[in-house]
Amino acid sequence: MSLMIRPIEQNDVEICGKIGYEAHKTISFAHGYPSEQPSEEFGIRLIRRLLGNPNSWGVLAERQGKTLGSIFLHKFPPSPVAVIGPLTVHPSAKGGVGRMLMDAALTQARKQNHHQVRLVQSPSHIRSFVLYTKSGFTLREPLFLMQGQPLKGRNNTSSANVRLVRDDNDISVCNEFCKSVYGFSREMELRQAKDQGVAAMIERDGVITGYAAGIGIFGHAVAKSNEDLKALIANASAILGPGFFAPARNHEVINWLLENGFQIGWPANLMTIGPYQEPLTPFLPSLAY
Numbered sequence: 001m002s003l004m005i006r007p008i009e010q011n012d013v014e015i016c017g018k019i020g021y022e023a024h025k026t027i028s029f030a031h032g033y034p035s036e037q038p039s040e041e042f043g044i045r046l047i048r049r050l051l052g053n054p055n056s057w058g059v060l061a062e063r064q065g066k067t068l069g070s071i072f073l074h075k076f077p078p079s080p081v082a083v084i085g086p087l088t089v090h091p092s093a094k095g096g097v098g099r100m101l102m103d104a105a106l107t108q109a110r111k112q113n114h115h116q117v118r119l120v121q122s123p124s125h126i127r128s129f130v131l132y133t134k135s136g137f138t139l140r141e142p143l144f145l146m147q148g149q150p151l152k153g154r155n156n157t158s159s160a161n162v163r164l165v166r167d168d169n170d171i172s173v174c175n176e177f178c179k180s181v182y183g184f185s186r187e188m189e190l191r192q193a194k195d196q197g198v199a200a201m202i203e204r205d206g207v208i209t210g211y212a213a214g215i216g217i218f219g220h221a222v223a224k225s226n227e228d229l230k231a232l233i234a235n236a237s238a239i240l241g242p243g244f245f246a247p248a249r250n251h252e253v254i255n256w257l258l259e260n261g262f263q264i265g266w267p268a269n270l271m272t273i274g275p276y277q278e279p280l281t282p283f284l285p286s287l288a289y
């Protein structure tokens, strides 16, 4: 029987959420990691939230009216990057469903003129690594989800001043800094973090040397030096969500976090399609990219 792809509707939220939970639970259990989707309710809430987001586009795969999996594609204007995730397929589905969903999302990305597509992959999930590689994604950066308590200023060895991002002027200075590091601004995510009161920036002798759109799984950060990145982390009043991603290759920052009581929750991989400029200074990626 043929596999069909169609847009996700309100009626599909529950089944797509349950499949997401089931798919992650099965693989995480097999590898002994905590599941990224800790409960069915989490999975359902996630799909409901994404379906209500005008910047997210989602489709599901079904065979004979039976839902087998779903995928989402997100945009973050003005960032040129489109992001894929979550992609989940029920463990009982026969192979090929993930590939069909991925093809649909990449076709949609091309329609939206997004030549840069990114995602954060769980390396223990070999099926997804193979699928993403065969779909054209390249592994760019191994990551670790760092879990721990906020340091609230402890072990901040930097003399620089960390303060909240307050207004449009702050946003525009941070955007310029982001462009110099990433090649483009991540204004939408920064604005959302500012509105939630979790965006912080670091100033040294009147010059902005970094910012964090929240220290947490949905936040990214960029800084001129590891010293400044550590100061942004050290001054965060909260770690948002289950932790935050740090590039595994940044020995200095990972080691500093471990010395400060942080633990590694799970590994992840930043993977990309299309042009990719490796960030030119220390950074923390979000769950998106």
Ligand SMILES: CC(C)(COP(=O)(O)OP(=O)(O)OC[C@H]1O[C@@H](n2cnc3c(N)ncnc32)[C@H](O)[C@@H]1OP(=O)(O)O)[C@@H](O)C(=O)NCCC(=O)NCCS
Residues within 6 Å of the ligand: 023, 024, 027, 087, 088, 089, 090, 093, 094, 095, 096, 097, 098, 099, 100, 120, 121, 122, 125, 126, 127, 128, 130, 131, 134
């Ligand atoms: C990842 C996931 C979406 C893949 O869906 P799927 O329908 O199983 O994927 P597909 O069958 O289309 O593709 C998997 C590919 O991996 C290949 N594969 C699997 N294990 C392999 C291995 N050890 N070595 C080489 N290839 C392997 C399969 O043969 C298939 O390739 P093919 O189509 O060319 O034969 C699904 O397994 C899932 O939901 N996992 C849990 C959640 C998850 O990990 N999501 C992604 C988060 S990063």
